Amino acid sequence: MGAAPGARGEWLARTRARLGASLRVVLALARKEVVQIVRDRATLVQLVVIPVVQLLVLANAASFEVRGARVFVVDEAPSPASRALVARFAGSGYFRVVGWAPSAAPADEALLDRRASVILRVPRGFDEALAVGDGPARVQLVVDAEDGAAAAVVQAYAAQVLAAYGAGAAASKAGGAAAPAATPRIEVRARGWYNPALDYHVYMVPGILVSLVTIVGTLVAAQSIAREREIGTIEQLNVTPVGKYEFIAGKLLPFWLLAMAELAVGLAIAHLVFDVPVRGSLALVFGAAALYLVAALGVGLLVSTTAETQQQAQFVSFFVLVVYLLMSGLFTPVDSMPRWAQWLAELNPVKHFVGVMRAVLVKGAGAAEVARPVAVLAAYAAVVCTLAVRRYRKTTA
Amino acid sequence: MTPRASADRAAGPGPGSGHGSGALSAFLRKEARHLLRDRRTLAILLLMPLVQVLLFGFVVRTEVGRIRLAVVEPAPDVATRALRHRLAAAGRFDVVAVLRSDRALPRLFASGRAQQAVVFPAGFADRLAGGEPAPVLIVTDATDPNTGSVMRAHATTVVRRYEQELRARRPATGDPPGRSPGGAAVLAETRMRFNPTLASAHLFVPGLVAFVLTIVSALMASVSLTREKETGTMEVLLVSPLRPWQIVVGKVLPYLALGFANVLTVLLAARVVFGVPVRGSVALLLAECLLFIATSLALGVLIATRTSSQRVALTASLMGLMMPTLMLSGFIFPLESLPAPLRALSAVVPARWFLLVVRGIMLKGVGIGHLWDETLVLAGMTALLLGVSARRLDVRLPGGR
């Protein structure tokens, strides 16, 4: 390359011309892809209708909240105190009393039969224990832990009800007696940040959104190349001057645009219908999304370069997807995973993007706080696309 | 002639049936060969359940691990230090920062470096000594309501225990020991029935079995049938002596075998790796699994009768079966947490009923006596699905489809 400005200018002009030509080819390919998508009703439904429906349905389904847990009460020695306790449970809104018996047997039956999911056993002598106040009065809870997650939640609710009952009981006893001087008293004030109403939508919906957009984008992109190979149009393209990069870019572009559009629509629904807050910068969200989608679509394309048929492509990419989604902290927190799984999750672009979404939307995080996951996304996108391009060979060796 | 009548003729004893079943077994062998030759798909079908067992067992849990805690002590003193040590020693917390002011908190929380913070006021110890209420602010990241509540409970417990400790040290002044205003008067002793350790493995294995079977049976059956239609070989088959129901059975049987193999794999892996028990009758369990496989296959067949495109069949199975199975069957999210309309919808999802059966047998050890209604529902669904499919199969090549 000559130092003379003329030579450099010429090189620049040539490069610009070449890039322009490349871009035109990419746009032509992208346009063809869009036309094909729009003309194929099945694909259209898959890309547009299904995600919207699922977002609306799933966002309502995904929660660990338990309402109206059915309680069977075994009251061995009914008394005003025990009745008051049961009334507390019934009135708490978390529980529904479905049965009452003086002994355990019918309660057990109810549990096995699934007519009840909790047994509250008030033992003989509860009333006296409460009155004497020499240590706490004890009751027994038997929770149907067949569903472990629900069981833990139920236990937490029960604890709350009992605490409220206990405070009420103690207060009525303490009554007018003045607290002895100099008793240490800690006043615990609890504050929940970002989601004080403990609304599951706030946690789940951004995650569901990500999963839908990912599924749709990756699956469809994967099957797109496989389909061309199956039909034979790919051979025709291989004979043309279309370069590998241009081909891949032409395939990615429409799906990328579509996924971004879906994300936008989904976010709107999330905010308007499900009251998911938007506390941070939307530009940041879409910036991260842009990188993430390139990575996700790249994975789909990578899979399709290895699959022989459309069916295989869709299948393998679905499998890969399920693994990614489950290890991303979408449904269950990454912090709850064992150490080694958390390390693996670092390699999962979904995990990073979900993290960014939640941090920016719910916590109002700024660019500084999410710099690391965004950088990881960028790196991932670059690596995956390079691999996909490398693997795609126009000439068979 | 309805397929049922012709099926009776073909299946009954007599010369006609011999001819039919010879063709059927040849057809079965061809189908088996198809399945075995597609190595990649086969590998995935066999491997996937195994990978998922391990994944779910180790990864998908809701238990709260170590909590990243920040402590704000503007004026450290005896009490704040003592409480801080209690928190660190409790085994649940990792103290990631000790700060003098709460200015840095929002950033720590936003970046996820801290999940919880305990904020002390100045003069904490003095207040405690003087009997004035000493406030402690516990801030929790409640983005995830579940872990938020649990974290709050853990922190509150440590604080309360410290409070009890302080009180116990003071000489009682006229009050019976143990009684304190605002202290817990009622304690619950909780037993987790059927799953004492709340092991997530016990929770997911039944659901996983349902999930896997739905994929292998419904999805693969529907794809296999539509592939035949798409490549045009279905035409050839229909012209042959094979009756439509024989074609369907022939295509579907290999996947029944595969599904069953998957069930065994999953149960074995769950047992060996996670110690998930089968407390009830294994025979009953396997029988119910076969029933569910039949239900899934019937679903797959129904999907296949409605489309000739493999892609549509695949997508319909994935989106229309997979998602509901994941979300509405009680697999991950409890049925009790579904709002009413969705709970009604879940009644149509076969996996939901199957899950109840499997959990009942594996975790509760119940017998058919407690499960007859769920079993009946599954059997009814299967019959219904087959009936609807049969009617469509009767029309030889649904025009153009």
Add this chain to the structure above:
Amino acid sequence: MTPPAVEARALTRRFGAFTAVDAITFDVAPGEVFGFLGANGAGKTTAMRMLTGLLAPTSGGARVAGFDVARAADQVKRSIGYMSQRFSLYEDLTVRENVGLYGRVYGLRGREIADRLARLLDRLGFAHLAGERVGRLPLGWKQKLALSVALLHEPRVVFLDEPTGGVDPVTRRQFWELIYEAAAGGTTVFVTTHYMDEAEYCDRVSIMVDGRIAALGTPAELTARFDVASMDELFVRLARPGPGAA
């Protein structure tokens, strides 16, 4: 003397132990209609795929339009047109859209594409079909369209792989008229076929047997040399099943 449009020198392709194309050597002059004949499995398609840059040679080499297929594949692709055995236009796109796509792929601009499209439609009598989806056209018309698309960017050489399979005789005649027109315009046409009557239409033919070229020359020369009445007979004589033929 002008350089050949296609040159093959000891072009070889092996798949494991099986030699599909065994050191074939030949030239095709510019503007020729060259018929590449042979039985199924003789190696025609493999040879053609090497010439178009779809398959790498195991040994030997070839030049197409003056460019080396192994080293200057990109330039080769810019200079050639191709019509594959499996019909490769997009069935769910219209005639106009297919032409537009391939036009742009070969670097033509909007105005040029519109002009050439108009000429193409006129020549084929397709004007009323411009907005019709290719999938809906009868087979013969699809083939003619695919040929026209392959010629759209006025390549130096056009490769046609069994272009008239399954088409009625009248349409086949029309198809060959299009080929002649292209050749008259200077395009070299390299066509594989197993219809022996089409062999008579070519300027020169080569017959491949078991991966080797068993005969090369004009139809007249060959029938004389081998003392047969027609290309058909010649083919039967040469392509008698030998060891290794499929």
